Amino acid sequence: MKKIEAIVKPFKLDDVKKALDRIGVKGMTVSEVRGFGRQAGHKEIYRGAEYQVDFVPKVKIEIVLNTEQLDEALEAIQDAARTGKIGDGKIFVYPLEEVIRIRTGETGREAI
Amino acid sequence: MNAADTAFVLVSAALVLMMTPALALFYAGMVRSKNALATIMQSLAIILVITVEWMVIGYSLSFGPDHWGLIGGLDWVGLRGVGLEPHAVYATTIPHQAFMVYQCMFAVITPALITGAFAERMRFGAFLLFSLFWAVFVYSPLCHWIWGNGGWLAGLGALDFAGGVAVHVSSGAAALVAAVMLGRRRGYGTQELRPHNLPMTLLGAGLLWFGWFGFNAGSALSAGSLAVSTFVATHMAACTGGLAWMFMEYKATGKATTLGAASGVIAGLATVTPAAGFVGPFCAAMIGLLAGVGCYYGIMAKNRFGYDDSLDVVGIHGVGGCIGLLSAGLFASRAINPAGADGLFFGHASQLGIQAIAVAATIAYTLPVTWIILKVVDKLVGLRVDETGELAGLDLSLHEETAYTD
Numbered sequence: 233m234k235k236i237e238a239i240v241k242p243f244k245l246d247d248v249k250k251a252l253d254r255i256g257v258k259g260m261t262v263s264e265v266r267g268f269g270r271q272a273g274h275k276e277i278y279r280g281a282e283y284q285v286d287f288v289p290k291v292k293i294e295i296v297l298n299t300e301q302l303d304e305a306l307e308a309i310q311d312a313a314r315t316g317k318i319g320d321g322k323i324f325v326y327p328l329e330e331v332i333r334i335r336t337g338e339t340g341r342e343a344i
Numbered sequence: 345m346n347a348a349d350t351a352f353v354l355v356s357a358a359l360v361l362m363m364t365p366a367l368a369l370f371y372a373g374m375v376r377s378k379n380a381l382a383t384i385m386q387s388l389a390i391i392l393v394i395t396v397e398w399m400v401i402g403y404s405l406s407f408g409p410d411h412w413g414l415i416g417g418l419d420w421v422g423l424r425g426v427g428l429e430p431h432a433v434y435a436t437t438i439p440h441q442a443f444m445v446y447q448c449m450f451a452v453i454t455p456a457l458i459t460g461a462f463a464e465r466m467r468f469g470a471f472l473l474f475s476l477f478w479a480v481f482v483y484s485p486l487c488h489w490i491w492g493n494g495g496w497l498a499g500l501g502a503l504d505f506a507g508g509v510a511v512h513v514s515s516g517a518a519a520l521v522a523a524v525m526l527g528r529r530r531g532y533g534t535q536e537l538r539p540h541n542l543p544m545t546l547l548g549a550g551l552l553w554f555g556w557f558g559f560n561a562g563s564a565l566s567a568g569s570l571a572v573s574t575f576v577a578t579h580m581a582a583c584t585g586g587l588a589w590m591f592m593e594y595k596a597t598g599k600a601t602t603l604g605a606a607s608g609v610i611a612g613l614a615t616v617t618p619a620a621g622f623v624g625p626f627c628a629a630m631i632g633l634l635a636g637v638g639c640y641y642g643i644m645a646k647n648r649f650g651y652d653d654s655l656d657v658v659g660i661h662g663v664g665g666c667i668g669l670l671s672a673g674l675f676a677s678r679a680i681n682p683a684g685a686d687g688l689f690f691g692h693a694s695q696l697g698i699q700a701i702a703v704a705a706t707i708a709y710t711l712p713v714t715w716i717i718l719k720v721v722d723k724l725v726g727l728r729v730d731e732t733g734e735l736a737g738l739d740l741s742l743h744e745e746t747a748y749t750d
Contacts, residue, residue, distance in 0.1 A: 276538065277593075277597055277599070277601060278374075278538060278539055278601070278603055279603060279604065279607060279643050279656060280593075280596070280640075280643060280644050280647065281647060283536050283538050285536070
């Protein structure tokens with residue numbers, strides 16, 4: 233089992249969700265986050281005073297899935313979230329030790 | 345007595361009243377979200393305090409029977425003798441109380457303008473005392489000098505149609521003193537002190553613009569042709585002010601901003617105010633352009649000198665008021681308003697000198713008296729909120745409420 237954390241542009245969230253739906257990913261957790269990478273923020277100007285805004289708004293999507301689904305999911309997220317411009321985001325993949333469905337107590341693949 | 349004039353002045357008074365809540369929105373959008381309510385509260389409280397002050401003593405000091413050209417007497421304290429018959433000098437076609445309540449709204453908004461200079465860091469009690477003392481010891485004398493019957497600036501022939509001396513130059517000069525004496529906000533230069541809600545600021549700017557027609561055109565005190573030419577000049581200057589500011593920003597950074605465009609409009613309005621009733625539309629357009637360029641450089645000055653005039657009262661009202669009073673000395677024409685005078689461009693060069701005296705006298709009086717008032721208030725109650733309160737935000741630390749929930 234794997235856990236994917238994808239940081240994407242906020243307006244790409246719907247596209248990513250639809251792409252993951254299409255390949256049968258059954259759930260996800262989404263949060264609004266702020267951060268920077270190579271895009272390194274942007275500049276805003278108010279009455280002549282410049283402000284460096286370091287943390288750019290992004291959306292973090294967390295999903296868990298079976299290892300055999302991984303490549304397909306990574307493909308789907310990349311295709312859906314890519315604009316080709318700097319700031320498209322990153323995907324992190326982690327090995328996942330255990331999943332438990334709280335209501336039934338099911339564990340592992342059954343619980344995903 | 346004239347019913348149309350009375351109706352016009354009452355409606356204008358209501359328009360000018362609205363400018364203070366409008367200013368509250370204009371300012372509140374520019375502060376951080378944790379200080380939004382405290383910023384609005386300052387304007388709101390000023391309406392309450394200064395209205396009472398005005399009717400008790402302020403109106404008498406400003407417009408009451410003259411003493412030495414400097415101050416009105418105490419004859420009209422508590423509006424004694426200020427009735428429903430017209431006054432023989434101030435406004436001959438409307439009840440005296442209509443003139444009094446119209447002027448009340450000017451007295452209200454002027455200290456409210458200053459609040460932008462000490463936004464996000466002044467204690468509420470100190471602010472109330474300061475505003476009250478300032479209205480009595482700065483606004484009323486200046487108002488008497490320029491508009492009071494027998495005031496020395498009026499006697500000199502200084503032109504100020506709707507508030508260059510008493511409103512804009514005075515608030516701008518006071519703002520400079522306040523910004524320097526209170527010191528910078530914590531985090532100035534190291535943290536982001538960005539506006540938290542520019543749409544709110546732009547809404548405030550729109551309402552200020554709307555109310556300004558009452559401020560300027562209403563100062564004709566009569567629903568006639570002078571009110572019309574003033575209305576037109578006011579609107580023209582607002583627009584060329586906004587255009588000039590957009591151009592300056594475009595030249596500097598390649599982009600025009602909404603805050604910049606709105607600031608240019610306010611600069612144009614503030615600047616045309618002293619001249620609005622003496623100039624035609626073309627001259628008003630010139631004044632607006634001067635305002636946009638001059639006030640743009642005016643706000644840049646604070647970055648160079650390092651004082652934290654947080655919401656640019658000095659740059660817009662101070663600089664704009666000075667340019668406006670001097671502009672009246674350049675562009676005024678008796679063809680527009682026979683009760684006025686001709687400016688330099690209409691063959692009367694010495695008018696510019698008289699206007700310069702008005703500017704210099706206003707600044708020379710306002711700076712030290714404002715400084716003394718702030719010193720006294722500081723000794724009495726302390727001017728600034730403590731560090732914890734400032735970091736938590738004034739909404740919470742001064743008023744125990746917050747503007748926004750999660």
